Amino acid sequence: MSHHVPIQKFRPPPPKERTPAPDVESEEEEEETKAVCGVEDLKDGEMMEVNVGDHTVLLARCGGEYTAIGNQCTHYGAPLSRGAISGNRVRCPWHGSCFNVKTGDLEEYPGMDCLPCHKVKIKNKTVYVSVNKKLARQGKRIKEMGTRVSGVLHTVLLLGGGSASLVCAETLRQEKYGGRIIMVTRDDLLPYDKTRLSKVMSVQSDTILLRRMEFFHQYDIEVWLRKEALSLNTEKKTVTFNDGLTQCYDQLLIATGCRAKELDCPGAHLENILMLETPEDARRIHYSCIGCQIVIVGTSFVGMEVASYMTDKAIGITVIGSTELPYQRTLGPEIGKLTMKMLEEKGVKFYMNDSVTEIRGENGKVKEIVLKSGVTVPANVLIVGIGVIPNSEFLKGSPIALEPKNYVIVDKYMRTNVTDVYCAGDVTSFPLKMAKDHRVSIGHWQLSQAHGKVAAMNMLHKEVELNTAPFYWTVLLGKTIRYTGYGEGYTELVVKGKLEDLKFLAFYIKNNEVVAAAGLNFDPAVSVVAERFAMGKVITKSEAESDDLSWLKLPAP
Known part of the structure; x- marks a missing residue:
């Protein structure tokens, strides 16, 4: 049984010293x-x-x-x-x-x-x-923010300690909300940059914090660490936590994110089966894999980035994918084939259209992986990256509407079906404006942040709609592929440059329109496309096929 860890709570900041006004001369010198x-x-x-x-x-x-x-x-x-x-x-x-x-x-x-x-x-x-x-x-400045105002008896409760909650809290204070803000996370860390975990796996936690504790003190944002919501009562407007505490709210943000899906097969309980969710997981993977035979299950972003990261650290890397090619459902087969070739040239072995049926161990640790195809692969470490499950179990029994995969349904204002309850980030199913309001669940960092801002603005009754072009990136062997838009269901790919030269821009076409773009060594093209999407301007198939690329603002060769 784990010992109880004291909850880290907000304490009011010490009184600030008044600094004398600078004289004009020193300002001019500056x-x-x-x-x-x-x-x-x-x-x-x-x-x-x-x-x-x-x-x-x-x-x-x-x-x-x-x-x-x-x-x-x-x-x-x-x-x-x-x-x-x-x-x-x-x-x-x-x-x-x-x-x-x-x-x-x-x-x-x-x-x-x-x-x-x-x-x-x-x-x-x-x-x-x-x-x-x-x-x-x-080099940077924080937008002007207010603090709590005495006498304002109003509480916004934020469930989850990720980017959606953080941006929601900051936006409330930027808009001079003077009530109480409580951010609750089951992590033992303040909000951090999760996108770094699969790219720099030996990362030290304090180097990726998005804000330090002084920031939360300064702007009166309470942070409760190591606490998890167990149930929600929307009639009484209360949330009950795993330590028995019940907290009231006036407005609630559900931003509990997703967790990694586990393998379901014999041997899944063995040691040295690792998943990437926290900085601690990243460090464990980094140090466990050095000089070892590793097997990675999953060929989407986490699996491929971990394989790429380990090419100069592990002595053998095997990747198992359930589709014919990596990124089959996201970046598509052409780019998938290219990334597979890049990693194969570094000695990574792929078993595609395959899956794990059994994990065999010795002395409680992983020894070999048995595949559906009958192949047996030796392994000291098994890393699993096969998708995610929304953290929405605590909403069971509440009136909050979930879709069949248990993502929380929201409208374009990030409102759930219950008044004063909002939802943001990876746990949502939301209407994407550039996909004609088709309902999607996309786990992108930038989208979670945009959700958090829209939720905050609507808590303050400012009626702001979600209107953002999805943008993400992945790093393989030091090369960054950038992607914008929503390409699901695309029927054609138009490529500028050459995939094999590792210098290209790919347009994803659906109904004679560009719905997404991916690029490598083709800056700033993906950002130009993202800006067109954000402005609601259509990029036609003929524009994508045209040899005139002047609109992409590419630098002179």
């Missing part, structure tokens, strides 16, 4: 000004990187006006000048974050923070940019 270009050097709707001292700045011209913001995306530091600009916003070429070029404010995830905004002056047909050195050094 500023650096430089002539960066002639007034005609940029046309309307263009942007470029300029340097002011040691600082890189994104200079843009929109509606005849010059503006300047930081040039490094606050997500992973990509140069925004190589991204896509449309109207007043720039989209990052790497992972699709968007920023307003006039204010530096974040407008689309996966980034969390805004960019510093710099002053622009035009004198004698020359453009001058003035940079506040302190702001520029920080």
Whole structure:
């Protein structure tokens, strides 16, 4: 029986010291000004990187006006000048974050923070940019947020400690919500960047935290760790937790996510069968696999990324897939075949159209894997990545509507069928605007964040609809494939460049329209496509087939 771990609860921050107002002279010393270009050097709707001292700045011209913001995306530091600009916003070429070029404010995830905004002056047909050195050094800024207001007797309870809950909490405070916010997670960690787990598996937990405890203290967001919801009473507006506590709410967000599906076959109880869900799991996989024979079950994102990561660490890697090719239902067979070849060249062995029927052990540990085809594969470690199950069991017996696979049904405002109960993230089944409001369950990081924001805005009765273009990425052998849209049911693939050259853009076509795109070494094309999707502009099949690629804003060769 596990021993009881004390719950880490919110404590009010110590009183802040008042800092004296800076004198004008020191502020001026903090500023650096430089002539960066002639007034005609940029046309309307263009942007470029300029340097002011040691600082890189994104200079843009929109509606005849010059503006300047930081040039490094606050997500992973990509140069925004190589991204896509449309109207007043720039989209990052790497992972699709968007920023307003006039204010530096974040407008689309996966980034969390805004960019510093710099002053622009035009004198004698020359453009001058003035940079506040302190702001520029920080590289990012948190959007202005409020705190709890005494006397406001209203509670928002957030179930789950992932990106949807975090963004919901932050959005509430940005919109000056003054009530109590409680975020409850069964994890023993504050919200962290889960996308890193399968890419850098030796990761230390504190390096991937999205916010530190001081942040939650500062903005009065209570965080309860190691607590799990067991039941929900929507009439009394209460949630009961695994430690016996019952908490009341005025508005509730269900953002409990999904968990990894387990293998169901003889031997599934043996040691050294691992699944990737937490930083601790990632480290265990990393250290268990060094110098070992490993078998990975599953050929979608987790399985393929783990196989790629282990190519220079394990002595033998075998991958078992239930389809004919990896990513068959997502990136499609053409890209699946390419990724399989990339990994085979690194010594990875594939058994496709196959499955595990038995796991044999010795001294309680995995020894070999028996496949449906009759093949027996030796293994010291078995890693399972065969899909997910929504964490919605605690809703059984409540009136919250679930679809047949137990995902929570929401509308485009992230509302469930019960008043004051919202849902966000991987546990939802939601209408996707760009797929003509077809109901989907997509476990993308950026979508979870967008859900969290929309839920918060609607809790505050601001009637904001979910309107975001799905964007995700996967890293194999140091190469990043980017993807935007929703390609399910596509009937044709149009490829620009060559798959075998590892430099391509693939358009997924359905009903003579582009419904998704995937690219490798073709930046910023996927971001340009994502921006078209986000604006609701159709990309026709003939446009995708055309040899004129100027609209994709590709850099000169």
